């Protein structure tokens with residue numbers, strides 16, 4: 260099967276409460292070490308080796324044998340190539356090694372075939388789609404696969420690779436010409452639409468609602484780093500780049516004085532590309548009851564959907580409207596209201612996404628223009644408003660797994676030094692921003 | 707500043723041809739009478755495919771801006787840091803354009819100021835719209 264299955268997606272209003280709400284659970288997670296990039300020689304640190312390690316840690320966490328896994332969802336896009344950058348050219352030209360490292364599979368990329376061939380005991384996989392989307396949609400796809408009986412015990416694998424070279428410089432970004440849709444932006448602008456859009460709408464936000472960029476985003480970025488360092492021995496190496504490799508914390512002054520990238524965004528507004536693999540185990544709520552861990556039930560998933568932007572550049576009103584639409588779908592499908600959400604781990608590839616997601620979901624009653632007020636108070640995990648308790652990608656490196664791991668731990672009550680002091684019975688976590696965002700709603704009770 | 711060179715296609719050719727005559731075109735939906743830019747196969751407001759090119763006033767205001775210090779285009783590396791402003795068109799502020807605002811030093815962009823369209827030649831002779839602060 261090479262076409263992507265899409266019938267399972269929940270991407271529009273009017274779908275009502277997810278029919279499988281509370282009938283699927285996440286029963287395990289595992290995470291490899293988080294490195295900056297592979298060193299090119301250590302065969303125990305390839306993306307493949309880290310994938311196997313993440314699977315073993317996940318199964319150990321769940322108390323499930325590899326032989327019991329019958330579903331395997333692996334996103335093959337690990338950040339290598341595709342959108343420019345030296346990676347696009349480097350991969351195919353390097354010398355390879357003896358099997359299983361005789362191609363990019365296992366070195367910088369992962370798929371179900373490579374992992375089933377190389378992970379001990381993983382021999383009863385019956386459901387392993389080739390076309391698997393990135394982690395946010397992958398979560399929804401795994402939940403649906405279990406809910407609809409395509410498999411009973413599903414492993415979800417998500418790896419991130421980071422090649423040598425400046426991030427996404429090179430490739431098509433070296434082209435002197437602006438082709439296709441790029442003819443409407445590239446002559447004047449630069450390539451990362453998400454980053455420059457954030458620079459636009461956050462400045463408009465400050466113009467409209469008051470305050471400065473630094474006052475709005477500084478406390479958020481510092482909080483992400485603080486949360487990313489709050490790890491415990493049972494967190495392996497720390498499931499975060501900074502927890503394992505430092506630096507040990509970021510101050511407001513360091514944030515403000517950091518070098519600009521797309522000004523006013525600074526280097527600390529951007530997540531740091533890393534080399535890591537995360538694994539999550541899904542099964543039916545019925546099976547989950549007898550497993551090692553307290554089940555974390557899936558209450559809804561939502562995939563958002565790209566909508567054509569109004570003009571050359573998305574502006575604040577577009578960003579607010581798109582996010583409000585996504586939040587409405589997420590709440591409709593979960594049957595929740597904003598006051599029902601305890602843990603909120605939105606996506607932060609760039610810090611600029613966070614205040615708008617906070618306001619769109621009205622977490623802790625925060626409405627349009629009010630994120631700037633919330634961040635003036637205590638948003639740490641010790642306080643009354645533990646915003647983004649996992650530390651996200653900014654506080655952990657770009658693993659894209661922190662939001663999910665933290666939410667699972669908070670609902671189990673095993674987050675250790677990160678455990679919030681307020682109620683932790685429900686969680687919303689995300690991958691990707693704006694209208695393309697994918698959300699999953701989790702709870703420690705199925706009803 | 708050596709801008710990237712736009713490559714016209716079937717849909718965009720009238721726009722770039724008009725730019726060479728120092729005219730700024732936008733799409734107009736003849737079904738609901740709204741302006742649209744960049745061009746799309748159908749109207750963003752009503753979904754109609756009845757779109758035609760029309761000449762814009764060339765007058766606008768600066769909504770906001772950012773400054774590219776560490777961008778990704780090889781061709782623009784030597785220009786860094788450079789301003790990128792977002793210009794709202796006066797006859798419909800929902801229609802916006804990018805601008806480098808030639809002559810305005812990096813970080814010195816007067817947000818809210820009135821601007822008018824100008825045209826700048828890129829390598830190969832194509833004229834590309836940009837915008838200039840009206841003093």
Ligand SMILES: [Zn+2]
Nearest residue numbers: 735738749752
């Ligand atoms: Zn129309």
